[in-house]
Amino acid sequence: MNNEEMTIGQRVRKARKEKGYNQTELANALGKSLRTIQKYENGEIEISISMLNELAKALDTTTTYLLGYKTETVKPQITTFADVAVMLFELEKVAGLKFDIAVKRPPRNDNWECSIKFDGKAKTDLNADMCLFLEGWADARENYSTEKYADWKDKTLAYYSRLAVDEQADEAKDNAIKRKVTPAGDLENYDYKE
Numbered sequence: 486m487n488n489e490e491m492t493i494g495q496r497v498r499k500a501r502k503e504k505g506y507n508q509t510e511l512a513n514a515l516g517k518s519l520r521t522i523q524k525y526e527n528g529e530i531e532i533s534i535s536m537l538n539e540l541a542k543a544l545d546t547t548t549t550y551l552l553g554y555k556t557e558t559v560k561p562q563i564t565t566f567a568d569v570a571v572m573l574f575e576l577e578k579v580a581g582l583k584f585d586i587a588v589k590r591p592p593r594n595d596n597w598e599c600s601i602k603f604d605g606k607a608k609t610d611l612n613a614d615m616c617l618f619l620e621g622w623a624d625a626r627e628n629y630s631t632e633k634y635a636d637w638k639d640k641t642l643a644y645y646s647r648l649a650v651d652e653q654a655d656e657a658k659d660n661a662i663k664r665k666v667t668p669a670g671d672l673e674n675y676d677y678k679e
Contacts, residue, residue, distance in 0.1 A: 580610070
């Protein structure tokens with residue numbers, strides 16, 4: 486049985502055994518009862534994200550592993566700038582996520598700046614989540630050590646792995662594309678010859 490087919494409880498059991506703990510030792514390490522650990526492993530009770538974080542720490546694994554979310558299997562292959570553009574184009578497909586693209590460039594501005602803007606107060610399903618995520622990410626990048634930053638990324642992915650997103654209908658995609666965008670360059674007249 487591979488990791489994706491296992492339940493959270495089965496992954497907890499596997500990680501516990503790999504760590505060399507019996508259920509009683511894990512219960513003591515977490516300040517929980519033996520029966521609670523048994524219920525976690527048998528799937529009799531749902532494990533909260535905060536408890537998954539504690540379990541991951543006690544078992545020397547990641548929260549994303551316990552959830553079955555394998556970051557290495559979803560990690561996009563980025564070898565060209567086109568791969569980066571494809572990732573950005575995927576944002577247009579997400580239902581409940583509204584954004585604008587802003588471009589400021591000379592001669593009207595001193596600097597050349599481009600950004601993707603999400604209105605956290607917009608009446609959409611995901612914009613507030615996106616703003617909270619970006620706020621946390623900015624703080625983590627600026628203030629965390631390498632180890633703490635890696636831990637923050639794991640816990641953040643674990644948290645958001647439970648937030649499913651839907652793809653927009655074609656009409657909604659068309660409307661998203663028609664939003665006001667300040668042109669970044671004249672790609673229509675670009676010569677694509679090598």
